[in-house]
Amino acid sequence: MSDAPALVVENLSLAIGPAGLVDGVGFQVAPGEVMAIVGESGCGKSVTAQAIMRLLPDAIRQTGGRILLGGRDISAIPERAMRAVRGQLMSMIFQEPQAALDPLTTVGSQIAEALRQPLGRVRGEVLRMLRDVGISDPERRIDQHPFELSGGMCQRIMIASALISRPAVLIADEPTTALDVTIQAQILDLLRRLAIERQTAVVLITHDMGVVADIADRMAVMYAGRIAEAGPTAEIFAAPRHPYTALLLASIPRLSDVPKSKLAVIEGRVPNPSEFGPGCRFASRCPRADARCAAETPPLRPLGAGRLTACFHAEPPHGTQP
Amino acid sequence: MRARVSPGIAIILLLLAGFVLAAAGAELLSPADPLRQSLLLRLREPGFASRTATYWLGTDDLGRDLLSRILYGARASLLVAALSVSVSLVVGTALGLLAGWFRGWTAVLIMRFVDTMLSIPAILLAVLTVAVLGPGFIKLVMVLGLTRWPRYTRVAYAATLQVAGLPYIKAAEMAGCGATRILWRHILPNIAGPLMVVATSEFGLMILFEAGLSFLGLGIQPPYPSWGSIMSAGRQYVTRAWWLTVFPGACLFVLVLCVNVFGDWLRDRVDPRSRSR
Amino acid sequence: MNTLEITGLKVHFPGRGGAPVRAVDGVSLSIAAGETLGLVGESGCGKSTVSNATVGLLSPTEGSVKVLGTELAGASRETLRAIRAKAQMVFQDPVTSLNPRMTIGEAVGEPLLVRGLARGAALRDQVGALLEEVGLRADHAGRYPHQFSGGQRQRIVIARALALRPALLVCDEPVSALDVSVRAQILNLLVELQARHGMSTLFVSHDLAVVRHVCDRVAVMYLGRIVELAPRDALYSAPRHPYTKALLAAVPEPDPVTQRAKPRVPLEGEIPSPANPPPGCRFHTRCPIAVDRCRSEEPAWRAVGAASVACHLA
Numbered sequence: 001m002s003d004a005p006a007l008v009v010e011n012l013s014l015a016i017g018p019a020g021l022v023d024g025v026g027f028q029v030a031p032g033e034v035m036a037i038v039g040e041s042g043c044g045k046s047v048t049a050q051a052i053m054r055l056l057p058d059a060i061r062q063t064g065g066r067i068l069l070g071g072r073d074i075s076a077i078p079e080r081a082m083r084a085v086r087g088q089l090m091s092m093i094f095q096e097p098q099a100a101l102d103p104l105t106t107v108g109s110q111i112a113e114a115l116r117q118p119l120g121r122v123r124g125e126v127l128r129m130l131r132d133v134g135i136s137d138p139e140r141r142i143d144q145h146p147f148e149l150s151g152g153m154c155q156r157i158m159i160a161s162a163l164i165s166r167p168a169v170l171i172a173d174e175p176t177t178a179l180d181v182t183i184q185a186q187i188l189d190l191l192r193r194l195a196i197e198r199q200t201a202v203v204l205i206t207h208d209m210g211v212v213a214d215i216a217d218r219m220a221v222m223y224a225g226r227i228a229e230a231g232p233t234a235e236i237f238a239a240p241r242h243p244y245t246a247l248l249l250a251s252i253p254r255l256s257d258v259p260k261s262k263l264a265v266i267e268g269r270v271p272n273p274s275e276f277g278p279g280c281r282f283a284s285r286c287p288r289a290d291a292r293c294a295a296e297t298p299p300l301r302p303l304g305a306g307r308l309t310a311c312f313h314a315e316p317p318h319g320t321q322p
Numbered sequence: 323m324r325a326r327v328s329p330g331i332a333i334i335l336l337l338l339a340g341f342v343l344a345a346a347g348a349e350l351l352s353p354a355d356p357l358r359q360s361l362l363l364r365l366r367e368p369g370f371a372s373r374t375a376t377y378w379l380g381t382d383d384l385g386r387d388l389l390s391r392i393l394y395g396a397r398a399s400l401l402v403a404a405l406s407v408s409v410s411l412v413v414g415t416a417l418g419l420l421a422g423w424f425r426g427w428t429a430v431l432i433m434r435f436v437d438t439m440l441s442i443p444a445i446l447l448a449v450l451t452v453a454v455l456g457p458g459f460i461k462l463v464m465v466l467g468l469t470r471w472p473r474y475t476r477v478a479y480a481a482t483l484q485v486a487g488l489p490y491i492k493a494a495e496m497a498g499c500g501a502t503r504i505l506w507r508h509i510l511p512n513i514a515g516p517l518m519v520v521a522t523s524e525f526g527l528m529i530l531f532e533a534g535l536s537f538l539g540l541g542i543q544p545p546y547p548s549w550g551s552i553m554s555a556g557r558q559y560v561t562r563a564w565w566l567t568v569f570p571g572a573c574l575f576v577l578v579l580c581v582n583v584f585g586d587w588l589r590d591r592v593d594p595r596s597r598s599r
Numbered sequence: 600m601n602t603l604e605i606t607g608l609k610v611h612f613p614g615r616g617g618a619p620v621r622a623v624d625g626v627s628l629s630i631a632a633g634e635t636l637g638l639v640g641e642s643g644c645g646k647s648t649v650s651n652a653t654v655g656l657l658s659p660t661e662g663s664v665k666v667l668g669t670e671l672a673g674a675s676r677e678t679l680r681a682i683r684a685k686a687q688m689v690f691q692d693p694v695t696s697l698n699p700r701m702t703i704g705e706a707v708g709e710p711l712l713v714r715g716l717a718r719g720a721a722l723r724d725q726v727g728a729l730l731e732e733v734g735l736r737a738d739h740a741g742r743y744p745h746q747f748s749g750g751q752r753q754r755i756v757i758a759r760a761l762a763l764r765p766a767l768l769v770c771d772e773p774v775s776a777l778d779v780s781v782r783a784q785i786l787n788l789l790v791e792l793q794a795r796h797g798m799s800t801l802f803v804s805h806d807l808a809v810v811r812h813v814c815d816r817v818a819v820m821y822l823g824r825i826v827e828l829a830p831r832d833a834l835y836s837a838p839r840h841p842y843t844k845a846l847l848a849a850v851p852e853p854d855p856v857t858q859r860a861k862p863r864v865p866l867e868g869e870i871p872s873p874a875n876p877p878p879g880c881r882f883h884t885r886c887p888i889a890v891d892r893c894r895s896e897e898p899a900w901r902a903v904g905a906a907s908v909a910c911h912l913a
């Protein structure tokens with residue numbers, strides 16, 4: 001993972017009307033790396049993904065920032081050129097695979113379309129890809145329609161069609177949220193294997209800390225449109241520095257905790273974009289908040305070892321030598 | 323739930339209020355008795371001033387003041403539309419609720435009936451029934467009301483089916499509510515939105531139906547004025563007295579337009595798909 | 600007497616093309632007073648169908664459901680209404696669980712009002728007390744549901760379920776639709792209310808960690824049947840049934856160290872259709888240790904240590 005990053009997002013800001021949705025989000029992903037963006041619903045994960053793909057709904061504008069794909073800024077290239085980027089250099093998969101697939105076209109043709117070829121010409125390649133994403137009996141499946149397949153199989157088809165053109169970057173927006181845990185485990189294993197084999201940079205969007213722990217090399221925790229904390233997965237889980245990350249991790253029931261014990265709670269609820277104030281957006285729920293937090297935006301600052309946090313009172317790293 | 327009202331809608335609402343006030347205050351606003359005839363004053367053009375009065379919109383073939391007749395006619399139009407819409411709203415909604423709540427055979431029977439009714443052209447049905455029953459205000463209201471309920475039933479049925487499957491209805495059952503309370507307190511308020519949308523679009527249609535039937539002589543009977551009957555009588559004098567058809571026709575056009583624009587606006591507000599989230 | 604006693608419950612729905620959907624196909628379980636039983640399994644295995652049948656929102660095709668000794672199967676409308684005063688339900692989606700056109704005070708007070716248990720000032724006081732009990736303010740009673748967040752709405756739903764002081768609370772995925780940071784609030788509330796009132800609870804969830812946190816015993820469902828039923832600690836520390844093992848292995852734990860060290864027990868394939876369940880052991884199409892016998896012979900329900908398991912090889 002010493003290579004140049006495949007995708008760099010710098011200072012991305014998005015707004016709807018006067019309300020800012022996403023504020024100064026930045027991260028990078030290297031080839032073969034899985035980078036997770038984790039956060040609660042509405043924190044801006046999906047719009048960030050859509051902005052990277054330049055697929056934002058009309059109501060939402062990009063108000064700042066750059067998106068570098070293989071070193072090239074794609075945030076201002078014409079839509080025509082962008083169409084070549086999508087699917088060839090960068091692909092996306094979604095939460096509801098059945099809804100994202102065309103119900104009237106066979107899965108084989110849909111995968112071939114990603115290569116901009118008729119199925120007849122690339123049938124062998126499509127079959128190989130189907131086998132690669134773990135579809136059993138691909139000769140039969142290739143001519144079936146999405147409704148004949150289960151949700152898990154549809155997600156495999158989505159992955160096949162996203163990766164067949166060997167894009168440098170795959171954006172996966174909650175790819176396993178609609179699936180059962182046993183199927184989720186299969187899909188996560190598949191994503192990890194393909195990322196390494198094909199050296200694809202994967203941006204995995206999820207709200208599930210378990211999924212992050214399972215496959216992400218690095219992670220960024222988002223809260224209310226901003227990155228609260230980012231860094232290598234193992235280190236953030238071992239010693240979260242931002243109060244939100246720490247509380248969130250403490251509030252999740254685990255297979256190892258004491259049953260019926262009181263879980264740590266984060267009081268209150270996530271603010272809506274219209275309620276964003278000038279200071280830290282976590283201030284109203286943060287046990288460590290003080291006057292400065294309510295007035296000033298904490299910048300995302302480096303803590304060393306590739307870690308970043310946006311908090312004035314970041315927890316000191318415990319368990320380390322003085 | 324408070325809506326931002328755009329200037330366009332504000333104008334429409336003002337115009338609608340104007341029509342309602344004109345109809346309600348016909349006695350106060352009318353310069354003359356709409357029924358008083360005068361052979362001397364036949365077919366006078368708009369703005370004609372006699373010794374006693376000015377006929378702003380002219381007079382008809384029996385020398386009656388057109389402005390007064392249009393004001394009273396507005397009352398007839400709005401009253402017929404409002405009453406017939408109320409009748410069909412109540413009948414249609416009740417049947418739709420029953421079909422959606424009991425489903426099964428009840429629903430099959432009711433919805434078959436609805437399909438049959440909807441397959442007959444509405445105006446034909448109305449014309450035929452009036453032709454058989456004979457004209458008259460109450461009969462007109464009943465005929466329009468009792469032929470126009472199926473659209474409400476369709477909408478109420480679909481909405482009831484959808485709402486009845488929601489957890490809060492299960493919760494009401496768990497609470498111990500009977501069917502009446504569930505239908506009245508839990509389902510009806512939550513299907514009222516789409517029904518009001520149908521009601522406004524039907525209201526515009528009922529105004530046109532009333533005018534059409536009266537024009538054919540099957541609605542409001544002479545000498546009482548309605549826009550349709552005024553136009554019908556004025557039809558013979560189109561070349562000599564254009565005002566007899568143009569003024570009531572214009573009123574009809576503007577009123578129906580206002581109602582429909584209002585209905586579209588209401589639909590956009592009620593339909594969750596068009597509401598930005 | 601057990602608060603809930605389900606024996607041989609079957610609920611079949613008319614399916615497309617003749618074969619009925621065997622959503623629940625022979626489930627037996629019981630919940631003692633004050634006990635919380637967890638019901639886990641994958642989507643479509645019949646968890647919601649069991650919970651709806653438990654409170655009489657669905658009638659059994661076959662079998663018996665007894666709440667405090669009263670039979671629900673074939674019960675009259677009056678009996679059902681009386682039983683529902685003792686068995687209440689909390690639903691998954693707090694948005695659709697509350698009538699948007701009713702104030703939350705009316706919603707919480709409705710069970711008391713329609714059963715003639717309180718009215719006027721007494722009703723208002725009781726509603727206020729219920730709202731406070733779930734961590735809301737009594738003076739919020741006049742507000743409408745849309746003025747509350749998802750977590751607060753779930754509190755309102757819980758208050759409504761508590762209004763009749765039920766002996767049994769059925770919770771169908773009560774935290775699945777909530778934000779992660781709000782889940783813990785609701786779980787803490789449920790645990791606390793349960794300790795205070797000593798209700799029995801049927802707690803349905805697909806999240807094994809959540810179930811472990813709140814339940815005393817756990818039933819694992821697969822394709823309309825219970826495959827393993829065991830006290831919590833036995834189930835989580837020594838799962839017997841291959842499906843339970845696979846489920847536990849598939850839960851992604853929010854801890855990279857244990858999660859990545861975990862042996863992978865990948866479960867092949869997907870859950871078959873309940874309209875056409877496989878013969879023999881229903882799990883044999885996906886079971887990593889299936890033998891010939893599994894394909895033809897249905898495993899009997901038997902005790903293995905503290906657990907009851909339906910597997911030939913457990």
Ligand SMILES: Nc1ncnc2c1ncn2[C@@H]1O[C@H](COP(=O)(O)OP(=O)(O)OP(=O)(O)O)[C@@H](O)[C@H]1O
Pocket residue numbers: 612613620621622623640641642643644645646647648649805873
């Ligand atoms: N009213 C119905 N008509 C026909 N089939 C139904 C009906 N309700 C449920 N089913 C079917 O019964 C089976 C069990 O459904 P149920 O809702 O109980 O599953 P569940 O375990 O609660 O799943 P989930 O985790 O998705 O909530 C499913 O196959 C479902 O499709």
Ligand SMILES: Nc1ncnc2c1ncn2[C@@H]1O[C@H](COP(=O)(O)OP(=O)(O)O)[C@@H](O)[C@H]1O
Pocket residue numbers: 016021039040041042043044045046047048057059060272273599
């Ligand atoms: N098409 C849209 N129109 C208006 N607002 C939107 C749209 N899509 C998302 N939003 C808003 O943007 C914010 C972030 O949404 P999203 O990125 O979807 O969140 P998540 O982190 O759950 O993926 C939310 O406040 C959401 O309501």
Ligand code: SF4
Pocket residue numbers: 242243244280281282283284286287288289290293294298310311312313314
């Ligand atoms: S900046 Fe202040 S309010 Fe924000 S997380 Fe840090 S301590 Fe809490």
Ligand code: SF4
Pocket residue numbers: 840841842880881882883884886887888889890893898909910911912913
């Ligand atoms: S009975 Fe056979 S197929 Fe079923 S779970 Fe046991 S070993 Fe697997």
Ligand SMILES: [Mg+2]
Pocket residue numbers: 042045046174
């Ligand atoms: Mg999203």
Ligand SMILES: [Mg+2]
Pocket residue numbers: 646647648771
């Ligand atoms: Mg369910």
